[in-house]
Amino acid sequence: MHARADLIQAPRAARRYRNLLLDAGFHDVTVEVPTAVFTDATMLPMLSGMAEAAREAGAIAGEQAAAWIADQEERPRSGRTFLALPLFVAAGRRE
Template structure:
């Protein structure tokens, strides 16, 4: 069995989903292969494994504190890549912190799990 996260499927609720999607690209830029997990099935099949099955485990996070560092890192990366302005990042981070204070924060982090036999 092998597995990994695919940041293309990473979900963060926000009032500005377009901005959130751009910030998620910032998160992806901090990862060596942010979408590698989606190729695991092909890789196993290419290496002659059998009975290849794919499952997705999704961790739902409603505690802002658990994700706050990762969100800040993503926003900083988006600014560094000139995808958004510092004001955009600050406003988005403020919204996410506010969601946390009001118990309205929501993120979903999927992990692809691929099993096979040799």
């Protein structure tokens, strides 16, 4: 996961949403975390990218990445895919 996060410019920005809004002068700041659930192959490119990033970072061997990706490719065919993706949404009011 860390190898994948390192590919993103600010991978932990969502954790700071509330404080960023407060620091910018917003009031009544709220944060919600709706979660998207995927049970098909929609997110397969993201999952494959995570395995490739881990391989490139040296966290896993190429064979391990290939086996994990193959497993993820099989899951939609057998109805066994489950991916929950939280989405952070922050809102506030500024006078």
